[in-house]
Amino acid sequence: MKTGILVASLFILALFCMPVAASDPENRYSYITYESVDIALDGADAVITVSYSIDTGVQVLVMLLGNHDLRTKLLRSMNFEGAKIQYADLERAVLTVDDASFDYGDGSFWFPRHSFMVTIPELNIQTPQSTRQFFMIQQMEEGFGYFAALP
Numbered sequence: 001m002k003t004g005i006l007v008a009s010l011f012i013l014a015l016f017c018m019p020v021a022a023s024d025p026e027n028r029y030s031y032i033t034y035e036s037v038d039i040a041l042d043g044a045d046a047v048i049t050v051s052y053s054i055d056t057g058v059q060v061l062v063m064l065l066g067n068h069d070l071r072t073k074l075l076r077s078m079n080f081e082g083a084k085i086q087y088a089d090l091e092r093a094v095l096t097v098d099d100a101s102f103d104y105g106d107g108s109f110w111f112p113r114h115s116f117m118v119t120i121p122e123l124n125i126q127t128p129q130s131t132r133q134f135f136m137i138q139q140m141e142e143g144f145g146y147f148a149a150l151p
Contacts, residue, residue: 026119026136029077031055032070036122037078039100043148044109046100048083050074050093059090077117107148115139 027034035051054062054070062070071085071093080097087094101109111125116138123134128149134140 026138027121029118030073031058032073032077034077034118034120036124037116037120039123039125041101041109041111041125041127041146044099044101044103046080046097048078048080048095048097050078050095051091052093054090062090079115079117101146108145109148110143110145112143113140114143 025033031054033053033055035053037051038049040047040049067088071088074085074088074093074095075083078095080095080100082099083095083097085093085095101111103109111127119136119138120134121136123137125132125134127146129146132144
């Protein structure tokens with residue numbers, strides 16, 4: 001009798017822990033839900049700040065086991081060749097990319113088109129001259145040019 005109550009209790013608990021059967025939103029990559037990405041271009045290099053949330057159950061695992069898997073998924077989903085993570089926690093990460101843009105000399109640069117592995121709800125790209133803002137974007141169809149900051 002006690003075993004049956006214990007099994008039934010565990011079954012009910014398992015039902016409450018199961019995710020709701022629904023399609024994943026476009027801004028979700030595995031257990032990470034992306035909120036915004038800010039790319040600051042400085043010369044040919046880029047600093048990328050990513051804001052996201054992590055599923056509640058996975059947060060505990062990340063705190064207990066470390067964030068190696070989180071870092072791997074962030075790098076894969078941002079899809080920048082040679083990107084390095086400088087900082088990552090449960091809500092934000094900072095990545096750096098050397099030579100994210102082509103250097104044409106004389107202080108002129110070209111940031112090429114780029115595809116993310118996830119839809120980004122809000123993307124801000126800052127150059128020394130301007131800030132470009134995109135919404136619900138997975139791929140930038142065209143690149144753009146910019147100039148280095150004046151000394």
